[in-house]
Amino acid sequence: QYDHALKSYLEFDDIPYPxxxxxxxxxxxxxxxxxxxxxxxxxxxxxxxxIDFGDLNFLIDDSESVLKFASCNVFRNxxxxxxxxxxxxxxxxxxLILEDFNINGSNLIGNQPLIQSTSPxxxxxxxxxxxxxxxxxxxxxxxxxxxxxxxQETNIIISxxxxxxxxxxxxxxxxxxxxxxxxxxxxxxxxxxxxIEPILVIENSELIQNALSPISESTxxxxxxxxxxxxxIRNTAINNRIFPxxxxxxxxxxxxxxxxxxxxxxxxxxxxxxGPIFSPVSVKVPPSDKxxxxxxxxGNEYVNIRVRSNGLESCTSYVANFxxxxxxxxxxxxxxxxxxxxxxxxGVTRSISLSGSFTENDLRTDGLPVSFTGSNPPTSYNIxxxxxxxxxxxxxxxxxxNDGIVKLTQLYIQRSNQIGSESIxxxxxxxxxxxxxxxxxxxxxxxxxxxxxxFEGGNSAFSNVWxxxxxxxxxxxxxGAAIVADGQTIVQIQESNIRTFEGPAVRALNGAYITIDx
Numbered sequence: 405q406y407d408h409a410l411k412s413y414l415e416f417d418d419i420p421y422p423x424x425x426x427x428x429x430x431x432x433x434x435x436x437x438x439x440x441x442x443x444x445x446x447x448x449x450x451x452x453x454x455i456d457f458g459d460l461n462f463l464i465d466d467s468e469s470v471l472k473f474a475s476c477n478v479f480r481n482x483x484x485x486x487x488x489x490x491x492x493x494x495x496x497x498x499x500l501i502l503e504d505f506n507i508n509g510s511n512l513i514g515n516q517p518l519i520q521s522t523s524p525x526x527x528x529x530x531x532x533x534x535x536x537x538x539x540x541x542x543x544x545x546x547x548x549x550x551x552x553x554x555x556q557e558t559n560i561i562i563s564x565x566x567x568x569x570x571x572x573x574x575x576x577x578x579x580x581x582x583x584x585x586x587x588x589x590x591x592x593x594x595x596x597x598x599x600i601e602p603i604l605v606i607e608n609s610e611l612i613q614n615a616l617s618p619i620s621e622s623t624x625x626x627x628x629x630x631x632x633x634x635x636x637i638r639n640t641a642i643n644n645r646i647f648p649x650x651x652x653x654x655x656x657x658x659x660x661x662x663x664x665x666x667x668x669x670x671x672x673x674x675x676x677x678x679g680p681i682f683s684p685v686s687v688k689v690p691p692s693d694k695x696x697x698x699x700x701x702x703g704n705e706y707v708n709i710r711v712r713s714n715g716l717e718s719c720t721s722y723v724a725n726f727x728x729x730x731x732x733x734x735x736x737x738x739x740x741x742x743x744x745x746x747x748x749x750x751g752v753t754r755s756i757s758l759s760g761s762f763t764e765n766d767l768r769t770d771g772l773p774v775s776f777t778g779s780n781p782p783t784s785y786n787i788x789x790x791x792x793x794x795x796x797x798x799x800x801x802x803x804x805x806n807d808g809i810v811k812l813t814q815l816y817i818q819r820s821n822q823i824g825s826e827s828i829x830x831x832x833x834x835x836x837x838x839x840x841x842x843x844x845x846x847x848x849x850x851x852x853x854x855x856x857x858x859f860e861g862g863n864s865a866f867s868n869v870w871x872x873x874x875x876x877x878x879x880x881x882x883x884g885a886a887i888v889a890d891g892q893t894i895v896q897i898q899e900s901n902i903r904t905f906e907g908p909a910v911r912a913l914n915g916a917y918i919t920i921d922x
Contacts, residue, residue: 405434443464488509
């Protein structure tokens with residue numbers, strides 16, 4: 405255990421930036437002692453220490469000075485005081501590097517950002533985890549990093565940083581990362597071939613499950629005064645808002661400089677996951693003083709919707725971009741249809757993976773390219789189909805039309821045996837109708853693919869649904885079919901079992917093309 409007096413750095417003021425690497429070979433603890441003095445003109449790093457900051461912090465106020473901590477365990481007063489009772493480091497005109505750093509705040513309440521900086525040269529956070537850090541109510545500063553008067557030559561690099569399960573206050577000014585640029589710059593309206601390197605980079609990181617203020621002005625990250633090209637966020641999850649997010653609070657707010665165009669911002673957000681809420685990003689462009697939502701394309705993680713019979717999310721209308729733990733198949737198809745109508749993931753074949761058992765009726769898959777996949781080869785039904793009407797075209801479980809494609813894999817679908825259900829197929833493929841130039845009708849081919857499925861009717865040939873029917877109805881081979889394909893449509897059935905229906909497995913009309921493979 406060693407005492408480390410901050411005033412000892414005064415002796416380096418007259419020495420031209422020596423480099424010192426202080427490395428613990430065995431378990432060792434440093435106790436930081438005051439009064440606070442800047443670290444002066446030195447490049448110094450501490451590795452593999454336990455550091456008790458007491459009631460102090462490190463101060464850097466020389467542009468060429470560097471302070472680095474690597475693989476250190478930090479706390480205050482033996483762990484009895486909140487780490488953010490004061491900032492760990494205050495960086496003015498210098499550089500701070502934190503690597504392989506784990507901070508667990510034990511939910512002790514403090515009132516300062518962990519790192520506070522004005523006009524730094526470099527702040528680099530890498531392989532850095534922050535959990536259970538809490539800011540007190542009424543605090544108006546961010547939780548992790550506050551940077552003001554950022555200059556054009558500065559670099560803020562946040563890589564492999566994980567901030568989660570922390571409390572970032574309850575005021576609009578309290579979030580997780582706030583960065584404000586110093587110089588007033590304007591975006592050129594002329595074509596500029598000069599490549600601008602980003603000043604701020606956030607990558608391979610996550611800010612998740614943190615408690616933020618619910619008011620609409622609040623945000624997890626604030627980027628203020630930048631050109632779009634001066635920041636980059638990639639391969640990062642920013643997911644803190646909890647549905648239904650009534651106040652429409654944001655995850656990311658960007659205040660651009662004059663004459664910048666918000667449309668260029670999308671290129672600076674690469675593979676960023678914002679969770680299920682609508683409008684997680686807002687932007688402000690002068691002369692307007694208001695933040696407005698920015699439409700952010702959905703990433704690949706939204707393509708598949710995972711549905712469990714005991715899932716947490718349910719819906720009867722499009723209320724969020726749920727995709728990970730949905731309770732019903734109908735909710736999943738509502739989301740997909742709404743996203744498709746808004747042009748989100750347009751043209752992408754969507755997928756729904758399901759586990760458990762569900763009772764469903766019309767899933768309204770019209771015109772969608774979508775697949776439904778069970779988790780294992782089925783041994784009991786995972787979808788009980790209960791028709792709610794008697795019109796086959798409007799009440800089947802799946803409908804394919806207008807170039808839609810439905811693929812069903814590893815599903816056991818049982819149709820209800822209630823009277824009247826025998827007239828409703830599990831799948832109907834309906835050709836779209838349009839006009840060719842010669843005035844003749846044309847068909848829009850839909851496609852159905854069934855692989856390793858079991859379709860089971862609720863009745864049999866001896867069911868009383870046949871009772872007292874006339875000869876024509878009894879001999880109608882289309883009556884009670886499992887699948888009806890009409891027009892220039894394609895049905896492919898592979899390794900599947902279609903059984904105990906009143907009529908045929910497939911009723912093909914008007915040129916439908918059917919293939920069946922064992």
